[in-house]
Amino acid sequence: MFGTRATLFELYGFKIRVDLTWIFLSPLVIWSLAQGYFPSYYLGLADATYWWMGAFGTLGLFGSIVFHELAHSLVARRYGLRIKSITLFIFGGVAQMDEEPPSPKAEWLIAIAGPISSFALSAACYLAFAAGYRIHLPIVPLGVIGYLAFINSLLGGFNLIPAFPLDGGRVLRAALWYWKQDLPRATRWASRIGSLFGLALILSGIFHMITSSFIVGVWWFILGLFLRAAAGTSYYQVIARTKLGGKPxxxxxxxxxxxxxxxxxxxxxxxxxxxxxxxxxxxxxxxxxxxxxxxxxxxxxxxxxxxxxxxxxxxxxxxxxxxxxxxxxxxxxxxxxxxxxxxxxxxxxxxxxxxxxxxxxxxxxxxxxxxxxxxxx
Ligand SMILES: [Zn+2]
Missing domain, CATH: 3.10.580.10 (CBS-domain)
Incomplete structure (x- = not known):
């Protein structure tokens, strides 16, 4: 899951890169929006209209993730951390830091900045949707704005799940770190919870695929895989830092x-x-x-x-x-x-x-x- 990446552009000095998963999975996102999400909220539109909404919705999702990661990165930069790039995976991004945050407080603030920015963006989209509805905005932009209101609250909420390396897991790690004053141990606990949560997502994904909605099940399954891989990688990075750091x-x-x-x-x-x-x-x-x-x-x-x-x-x-x-x-x-x-x-x-x-x-x-x-x- 952490394979080839391509650099797209630079924003505020951060390189914005996409992981290959975006290229593979974005057709799946467009498809699930065009065939699942939009037809269930906006009945009786032409098929082509749904596809346009799916395409713009996916672009909006992309922008929303960049916005979320920028919030993390700007706070991290305030704490003097070097962020070399922001890599976008389909479910979110990872702001790559060369080093760990200097204190539990810094980690906490860097982590919480992402979900807060997503909730703020969601609220802004809700307001725009309400205004657009009153002035009879055409259905395509109105639908996409409504979707962005929904997806940003989902992004904020999902990232708050206490499963490292999700933001909620980082918040949890910051608390454990503050409490025990032991970063590797706090990371081990937080990433174990992350990995268990990933497993739970995979299993419930399979359950959903068999019993109810196949497409919802597929998403849960992929999310679970992603989370488990990410928990393992981040844990390994912290261990490398504690074992090799400070040695010439x-x-x-x-x-x-x-x-x-x-x-x-x-x-x-x-x-x-x-x-x-x-x-x-x-x-x-x-x-x-x-x-x-x-x-x-x-x-x-x-x-x-x-x-x-x-x-x-x-x-x-x-x-x-x-x-x-x-x-x-x-x-x-x-x-x-x-x-x-x-x-x-x-x-x-x-x-x-x-x-x-x-x-x-x-x-x-x-x-x-x-x-x-x-x-x-
Ligand atoms: Zn985040």
Missing amino acids: IRLFMTPNPATVSSDLPLDVLVEEHFYRSLHEMYPVTEDARLIGCVHSKQVAGIPRDRWTELTVRDILTPCSAENTVAVDADALSALSIMNRTGATRLLVLDGDRLAGVVTLKDLLKLLSLKLDLEGVT
């Missing part, structure tokens, strides 16, 4: 990695290095100074007959904040760079000298070892 990257890196020199021809690079060691990436040095790295994928894009004329220098990726991390940096900053750029290996720098390489695989392996040996807290 030098503890987790592989020191003295093999390097290649920048004047090496590509055919030699492939035969003598990629094929021999099976590493996918090599740091590139020039007079013992690190100048970048070369990845097997970069060579793959070049025709074979040019491998003899080109050297590593011609294709290397220069060092940047995207592919390097300082030896004394927090291990979490490495995870956060990998998360942001999609890189699975980073060069570890000590000044301009290469100190080692750190890989995502090693970090995750270490994390699961630590969990095995030390438990959660």
Whole structure:
């Protein structure tokens, strides 16, 4: 469920991205609106009219979720948290934070801002609907505004369910955190409730599919799956933060990695290095100074007959904040760079000298070892 994302646009400095689930599920939303919701409230309209209402309603749902997530993000920014992007899933969004809120109070306010904004938007739509009804607004915009009034109150209400990582679950976690002063434990409880709630949704979805409304059942089922996946992922992120946070990257890196020199021809690079060691990436040095790295994928894009004329220098990726991390940096900053750029290996720098390489695989392996040996807290 947390697969490919596409960036759509930027708003107040936040990148708004959609998860692939939107592309798969938005036809289902349009269909359930055009064939289920609108015909049951507005009788006797043409089929095409229902489809238009379904399409605009889905767009409105999209805007409503962006509005909800913006409320979270603006409050989070006030507390100095960096929000790199807002990703929209079909049922809501996730404002991606690199770090946890600084205090239970901050978490509480960030969490509650979303539902409050949705309820406010719902109230505004109710007023607009009432006014539109009096001035005989055409049925398509009137119906869509009415739907938005309904769906925003549903968004606010659904998100208040105390199941982490929903907003209600965050509110609950903030309370547990304040009470016990233990963030990992508060997260464990809140995400367990979230996961149980997801299971309950899945089961009642199946029950609905068999006994009453198939389409309502399908939605509950999908919501349940989403919630369980999200509860697991968010819990894992918090554990990674507590287990790896505050520890320097030098503890987790592989020191003295093999390097290649920048004047090496590509055919030699492939035969003598990629094929021999099976590493996918090599740091590139020039007079013992690190100048970048070369990845097997970069060579793959070049025709074979040019491998003899080109050297590593011609294709290397220069060092940047995207592919390097300082030896004394927090291990979490490495995870956060990998998360942001999609890189699975980073060069570890000590000044301009290469100190080692750190890989995502090693970090995750270490994390699961630590969990095995030390438990959660
Ligand atoms: Zn929310």
